[in-house]
Amino acid sequence: MSEPVRSRGGFSRREFLKGSGAAAAATAVVGAPLVAPAEEATGLIRGAEEVTLQVNGKAHRVRIEPRTTLLEVLRYQLGLTGAKPVSADGCCGGSTVLLEGKPISAATTLALDCVGKQITTVEGLGAQDNVVQAFVHQDAMQCGFCTPGFVVAVKAFLKKHPYATEEEVREGLNGNLCRCGTYVNVVRAALEVVKGGRNG
Amino acid sequence: MAKLDWPQQGKAALLGKRHDRIDGVAKASGAARYAYDILEDNMVLARVLGCPHAHCRVKSIDVKPALKVPGVVAAEALKKPGDEIQWQGDLVAVVAGETEGAIAEGLAAIKVQYEVLDVFAQDDDLEAAQKAKRTRRAGQSTKLERDIPDEVEDEEAWEEQELQRLFKECDKVIEGQYGIPVITHMCLEPHGSTCLWQGDKLIAHLSTQNVSGTAGQFAGPLGIPATDVTIHCDYIGGGFGSKFAADTWGVTAASLAKKLGRPVKLMLDRDLELKNAGTRPSGFIKVKVGVDGNGVVKVWDSHHWGTNGIGGGVVSQGVIPYVFDPPNRRRRATGIRVNAAPARAWRAPNHPQGAVLSQCAYDDVARELGIDSYEVFQRNLQRVSNGKTEVYREQMEIAAKLMDWKAKWHPHGKGPRNGSVVTGLGMALHTWGGAAHNSTAELKIHPDGSVEISLGSQDLGTGTRTVIALVVAETLGLKPEQVKVNIGYSTYPPSGPSGGSTTVGGVSESSRRAATAALNQLLDKVAGKLGVPAARLEAKDGRIQDSQNPETCISWKDACSLLGMSPLVAKGEYRRGRTKTNLSSSQVAGVQMAEVAVDLETGIVRMKKFVAVQDMGLIINRKAAESQVQGGVIMGIAYALFEERILDPQTGAFLNAELSDYLLPRLGDVGEIVVHLYEPPSEYQRGVVGLGEPPVISPGAAISNAVCNATGVRVPTLPLTPKRVLDALAKAQG
Numbered sequence: 039m040s041e042p043v044r045s046r047g048g049f050s051r052r053e054f055l056k057g058s059g060a061a062a063a064a065t066a067v068v069g070a071p072l073v074a075p076a077e078e079a080t081g082l083i084r085g086a087e088e089v090t091l092q093v094n095g096k097a098h099r100v101r102i103e104p105r106t107t108l109l110e111v112l113r114y115q116l117g118l119t120g121a122k123p124v125s126a127d128g129c130c131g132g133s134t135v136l137l138e139g140k141p142i143s144a145a146t147t148l149a150l151d152c153v154g155k156q157i158t159t160v161e162g163l164g165a166q167d168n169v170v171q172a173f174v175h176q177d178a179m180q181c182g183f184c185t186p187g188f189v190v191a192v193k194a195f196l197k198k199h200p201y202a203t204e205e206e207v208r209e210g211l212n213g214n215l216c217r218c219g220t221y222v223n224v225v226r227a228a229l230e231v232v233k234g235g236r237n238g
Numbered sequence: 239m240a241k242l243d244w245p246q247q248g249k250a251a252l253l254g255k256r257h258d259r260i261d262g263v264a265k266a267s268g269a270a271r272y273a274y275d276i277l278e279d280n281m282v283l284a285r286v287l288g289c290p291h292a293h294c295r296v297k298s299i300d301v302k303p304a305l306k307v308p309g310v311v312a313a314e315a316l317k318k319p320g321d322e323i324q325w326q327g328d329l330v331a332v333v334a335g336e337t338e339g340a341i342a343e344g345l346a347a348i349k350v351q352y353e354v355l356d357v358f359a360q361d362d363d364l365e366a367a368q369k370a371k372r373t374r375r376a377g378q379s380t381k382l383e384r385d386i387p388d389e390v391e392d393e394e395a396w397e398e399q400e401l402q403r404l405f406k407e408c409d410k411v412i413e414g415q416y417g418i419p420v421i422t423h424m425c426l427e428p429h430g431s432t433c434l435w436q437g438d439k440l441i442a443h444l445s446t447q448n449v450s451g452t453a454g455q456f457a458g459p460l461g462i463p464a465t466d467v468t469i470h471c472d473y474i475g476g477g478f479g480s481k482f483a484a485d486t487w488g489v490t491a492a493s494l495a496k497k498l499g500r501p502v503k504l505m506l507d508r509d510l511e512l513k514n515a516g517t518r519p520s521g522f523i524k525v526k527v528g529v530d531g532n533g534v535v536k537v538w539d540s541h542h543w544g545t546n547g548i549g550g551g552v553v554s555q556g557v558i559p560y561v562f563d564p565p566n567r568r569r570r571a572t573g574i575r576v577n578a579a580p581a582r583a584w585r586a587p588n589h590p591q592g593a594v595l596s597q598c599a600y601d602d603v604a605r606e607l608g609i610d611s612y613e614v615f616q617r618n619l620q621r622v623s624n625g626k627t628e629v630y631r632e633q634m635e636i637a638a639k640l641m642d643w644k645a646k647w648h649p650h651g652k653g654p655r656n657g658s659v660v661t662g663l664g665m666a667l668h669t670w671g672g673a674a675h676n677s678t679a680e681l682k683i684h685p686d687g688s689v690e691i692s693l694g695s696q697d698l699g700t701g702t703r704t705v706i707a708l709v710v711a712e713t714l715g716l717k718p719e720q721v722k723v724n725i726g727y728s729t730y731p732p733s734g735p736s737g738g739s740t741t742v743g744g745v746s747e748s749s750r751r752a753a754t755a756a757l758n759q760l761l762d763k764v765a766g767k768l769g770v771p772a773a774r775l776e777a778k779d780g781r782i783q784d785s786q787n788p789e790t791c792i793s794w795k796d797a798c799s800l801l802g803m804s805p806l807v808a809k810g811e812y813r814r815g816r817t818k819t820n821l822s823s824s825q826v827a828g829v830q831m832a833e834v835a836v837d838l839e840t841g842i843v844r845m846k847k848f849v850a851v852q853d854m855g856l857i858i859n860r861k862a863a864e865s866q867v868q869g870g871v872i873m874g875i876a877y878a879l880f881e882e883r884i885l886d887p888q889t890g891a892f893l894n895a896e897l898s899d900y901l902l903p904r905l906g907d908v909g910e911i912v913v914h915l916y917e918p919p920s921e922y923q924r925g926v927v928g929l930g931e932p933p934v935i936s937p938g939a940a941i942s943n944a945v946c947n948a949t950g951v952r953v954p955t956l957p958l959t960p961k962r963v964l965d966a967l968a969k970a971q972g
């Protein structure tokens with residue numbers, strides 16, 4: 039276990055230090071793999087408290103610190119990994135979810151601020167959602183990493199602008215970044231939904 | 239007997255048509271799990287500390303304070319005192335913890351002392367680099383129509399004289415300078431993995447383009463046999479050439495996981511991703527071209543320089559001049575060592591730079607002579623490096639029609655002005671290999687009629703799963719949804735890394751071969767049952783039937799029940815250069831045209847329209863192929879107008895290593911994009927050729943040429959930001 043490790047980077051015999059007892063004390067908790075199960079078990083988490091979050095229509099008890107982002111809770115305590123960590127400043131739309139129906143960046147929203155509010159993630163839309171289906175028909179994805187964020191952004195945009203024109207779509211969906219270059223088909227997907235699409 | 243060859247053009251049931259991706263819903267609904275998304279019981283997160291200096295020596299490093307932070311589980315130095323660091327962001331230490339907040343606090347608590355050393359970070363400034371002794375010759379090659387006389391001793395001097403003589407013979411000699419800076423890969427999913435151990439065996443959920451080829455890279459440094467490593471990657475959030483390796487951070491995650499006895503997820507933060515995990519080399523060039531009165535280039539003489547980071551490499555001189563192959567040319571290259579991480583393969587390595595550094599010069603020939611750029615490109619097609627003169631000619635005609643080039647054309651800088659806005663057209667050509675990579679597939683037909691195929695490939699966004707399903711379904715006469723496709727595990731038969739546009743060719747080869755072999759075994763069994771020789775049987779529409787008398791048939795399910803108890807297994811193997819094949823080929827052309835609007839007062843360039851005409855041999859999934867071309871074009875618009883890595887020339891600090899500062903086009907920035915997939919019978923017959931790289935090559939040159947056509951002024955260096963445009967306009971006005 040404590041054999042010196044040789045790595046391609048050239049460093050060897052790295053000093054390795056282990057948190058005193060921390061690792062040993064932490065035990066697996068189903069659905070809460072990352073946050074220590076209880077304060078007394080680790081005595082470690084700053085100001086951690088249990089709160090209830092309303093996600094996709096269900097109440098979830100989660101354990102958060104004041105600094106915990108909504109994204110961290112969604113991904114690591116609730117297993118909802120559709121919203122992606124792409125940038126820490128929320129400028130890419132990768133972590134877009136709906137808070138009280140409005141699109142927000144989960145990466146830059148504190149979980150505490152969401153208590154008592156309705157949160158909808160891409161998983162809450164479901165496979166049959168008309169925006170999801172339109173993205174598939176129009177092939178508005180390549181690697182797909184930006185896609186869930188885009189789907190939620192389009193959902194929110196079209197809710198506000200159900201009769202959006204192509205020009206409005208091109209102007210209104212600039213909060214999301216895609217590196218693979220799927221924009222052309224995202225526009226088509228949004229317009230397919232506007233037209234009633236196959237599942238509209 | 240099922241034939242291996244592809245069906246005749248127009249006869250395929252599935253190939254070449256428009257298909258939704260079979261994993262489309264998984265991706266769009268958030269169900270697809272990337273390495274970043276893998277959750278394991280009792281997992282800890284880990285993050286790394288990057289070095290703040292671009293060149294320094296570590297004096298001391300103390301990670302103990304991190305361990306005092308509540309929630310931190312482990313901290314480890316990745317450098318030791320005395321280690322020299324050559325770029326900002328190089329990994330110095332790692333902290334594992336229970337929450338993101340604890341880790342961030344832990345990283346901040348680590349104490350490192352550095353001795354700051356001299357930095358060089360100006361890859362565009364050849365003189366400064368020479369003064370700083372940061373250059374090295376990176377090749378020179380001269381090709382002249384006249385042979386060097388035997389008696390000549392100093393060949394270089396003779397070549398110089400000969401070039402001068404040739405230039406004197408030309409009707410016009412045009413000089414230019416062009417540049418294309420370093421950009422990053424900017425995969426939206428950063429590099430990293432989730433690693434866990436089961437006893438002595440490592441499972442690495444890795445964000446990788448190389449599922450079958452990475453186990454050994456973990457095994458070696460960890461001192462375990464490669465057989466004890468499983469690589470898993472169902473989905474990868476962008477790679478573009480930067481994710482072939484385990485990387486030091488991958489090995490770090492694995493060793494941490496071993497020591498902690500807990501799964502570890504280590505993904506790079508955005509800034510460290512940009513500083514460490516991949517860039518494209520820069521290129522800057524001084525060119526002199528000699529032309530005849532028609533704009534045909536007779537002599538080319540160039541010197542280019544740039545950097546691939548601390549290694550000091552540069553854009554290969556082999557792509558200069560690009561596509562065009564003038565009768566006389568000399569090209570020289572100089573590499574510059576800058577304090578930055580080593581570059582990695584970036585979609586179509588060397589080619590986008592080659593296109594910009596060469597074809598802007600060809601367009602300046604048109605500008606100087608007052609000839610239509612289309613004419614200049616066409617006249618120079620007589621000599622192209624890949625022999626595809628006729629393909630380019632036809633593709634140019636198609637592109638010109640789609641762009642309405644003739645009606646829109648005006649000489650450089652002479653178009654109508656609409657307020658402060660002028661418009662312009664530009665074009666460029668490209669080429670790429672795209673030969674299939676090695677691939678082995680194992681196909682099983684179960685007695686209940688279900689079919690599965692396994693290969694250690696990956697889907698970068700191409701739609702690999704769908705390609706495989708279509709090929710197998712086409713071969714077996716089934717529907718794509720009847721084929722279960724298993725990729726993404728290194729335990730499956732090996733398939734090549736996805737790089738260089740090799741995947742669709744490779745997996746089509748192995749899938750077609752496996753499915754054909756399996757089908758022929760099945761036909762042998764059916765032959766007895768139907769009393770028809772196997773040679774006459776075919777699989778079609780969910781049945782096996784007598785090709786001469788389709789009434790004599792058996793359903794797929796009944797045919798498979800003849801297998802008895804155990805499934806039928808067949809392998810398909812393709813080895814590049816060794817397997818004789820009609821299924822795939824290599825070498826494509828491609829023509830792109832851009833129309834832009836430039837505001838002369840603000841310097842802002844807007845994309846109006848972009849046309850991409852692309853050959854790729856035989857098309858498997860038309861819908862995904864079009865997406866891939868659109869994606870390449872948009873990535874091209876990105877480096878043409880928006881993105882670049884900005885290093886502080888004094889400190890070497892990477893100034894825009896965040897997504898908010900590193901500009902990329904948004905949905906509203908890309909204009910209209912028209913894709914034409916060029917697939918005449920001559921192309922279809924060649925079989926599959928890779929498509930990933932080609933469409934990203936030409937946009938830089940085409941857009942730069944369009945801006946030049948609009949304004950009459952060459953903006954020498956990409957990206958064509960408002961400042962660069964305004965500076966060039968001001969300079970032109972004197």
Ligand code: FES
Nearest residue numbers: 181182216217218
């Ligand atoms: S599909 Fe890859 S980033 Fe958008």
